[in-house]
Amino acid sequence: MADFETEPGSPYAESPIGAIVSDGSAAPSLYDSTNMNHRAGWMLGSRDPILDNEPPYGDDTTETVQPASNGPVISKYRAYAAVGVLVFINMLNYMDRFTVAGVLVQIKKYYTINDTQAGFLQTSFICSYMILAPVFGYLGDRYSRSIIMCCGILFWSATTLGGSFIPNDPPEMFWLFVTMRGLVGVGEASYSTIAPTIIADLFAKETRTRMLMFFFFATPIGSGLGYIVATQVASQLPWQWALRVTPGLGLVCVVLIYFLVPDVPRGMCEMKKGHYLVNTSVKADLTYLIHNKSFVLSSLGFTCVAFVIGALAYWSPFFMQYAIKVQDSSSDSEADVGLVFGIITCLAGFIGVGIGAESAKRLKKISPSADPLVCAFGMIMSTPFLYFALYLASSYTVATWVLVFLAETLLCLNWTLVADILLYVVIPTRRSTAEAFQILFSHLLGDAGSPTLVGLISDRVTDGSVDTFESRYRGIQAGLLTTTFVAVIGGAFFLWCSFSVEQDRQKADAVVKGLIEINEEPVNDDDYIEPEEHEISVTPTAVII
Secondary structure (H helix, E strand, C coil), rough: CCCCCCCCCHHHHHCCCCCCCCCCHHHHHHHHHHHCCCHHHHCCCCCCEECCCCCCCCCCCCCCEEECCCCCCCCCHHHHHHHHHHHHHHHHHHHCCCCCCCCCHHHHHCCCCHHHHHHHHHHHHHHHHHHHHHHHHHHHCCCHHHHHHHHHHHHHHHHHHHHHHCCCCCCHHHHHHHHHHHHHHHHHHHHHHHHHHHHHHHHHHHHHHHHHHHHHHHHHHHHHHHHHHHHHHHHCCCHHHHHHHHHHEEEEEEHHHHHHCCCCCCCCCCCCCCEEEEECHHHHHHHHHHHHHHHHHHHHHHHHHHHHHHHHHHHHHHHHHHHHHHHHHCCHHHHHHHHHHHHHHHHHHHHHHHHHHHHHHHHHCCCHHHHHHHHHHHHHHHHHHHHHHHHCCCCCCCHHHHHHHHHHHHHHHHHHHHHHHHHHCHHHHHHHHHHHHHHHHHHCCCCHHHHHHHHHHHHHHHHCCCCCCCHHHHHHHHHHHHHHHHHHHHHHHHHHHCCCHHHHHHHHHHHHCCCCCCCCCCCHHHHCCCCCCCCCEEEEHCCCC
């Protein structure tokens, strides 16, 4: 798994920031096999292994990528296998994340905690996840992504397993459990910031969107499986065993990454022949991202998505258990609620992700801003379904489940599209950093605080009242109502993004193809002058702000 980045002493290291090098005299050293064997020189003239049938993205008959020098050859079957591995890991990621929500009632009883403290379990995880994301984003843009993911998954598996052995005596041990759940986020940050960028480097255009769709199918399916597995295991064994399912599968994932996921060069399927982007400073990367309007607005929209989904995913099973108890206090619904909610989450996610990606694909024939428009539609239209689900839960269980399904389906329209927007408005050498900071701010202002906020509102509403199932139901209901307002705000951000997304996409595409420098407007491919056979264009990414 070779590292394709420049190092001190390579021909690229001497290229001044802001310059485009196309000097024929420098070409021999740039093509020298000693320097280029495992570096980006093999990208020159490379084509997407898969599968958009217009140049320079390859076609459906392409079986391999033949490098220009002695770099790796990646078959399309290995590229598909790599996506399969990443999908499996993403599913395991979300399965592990929502296992705690599936056994939250048992955890509350075991550690004798209130709703606010229960909310801290999710908040601690999200906090470490978002704080470490920029670190892994920086590493993912510069070093071996496969090795980073392997190390992160091993750490995440170890901390998940270790947390399952923490006792409840003395009561302060609960905070050690919170800490261990927080450390799980460290491992997950190493994966979530990197995996989409690998898919972006293996595929382009509509094929990339399809692969991202498969990747994000795993998000709701993994979340649903987390509820289902947790509740079913906890119904037969102590709840701690629910946390011991995913660590073993994590070890399997490490082996699969090592053998099946290639360390592809960044921007492999998008570069024009003779053009190569090199890394720049963190300051230059952040300046570029701050000035990327579509990235900022889509990230703010996704922050609202994270707030809503974080609160609903964590508290909805708990809320429905109390709603059913209000109707029949003798009902023993814990396992059934987890199973139903898990199935609904899987189905809604599968349908929502598919509809979102396909709708955007078809609407792009009418409007190039289809991606953020579909995201806005999903956020705004989910609001009435959320509102009525919260108010009907204590009277009409079946109707509530239907409303929850429709709301989740609409919320899931955006999963693939938000990722795709980031990948086509940000240049390849800054994508992991962009993923990292999108994770940081979407979780910082989104689901890092929303579970705790719902718990705080619930405790405030029920403070001083008689502790009954109805009072608990009313408390969580009041907290979850915040999601309806935030969903509308998120829709507004996506609508705003639709006004700039096409311009930012064209600019990023032109930069990758070597058509523009700093502050230049995109030009047509017809205006592009192909470098001579022995010329190379090296564009440090600091030139685009």
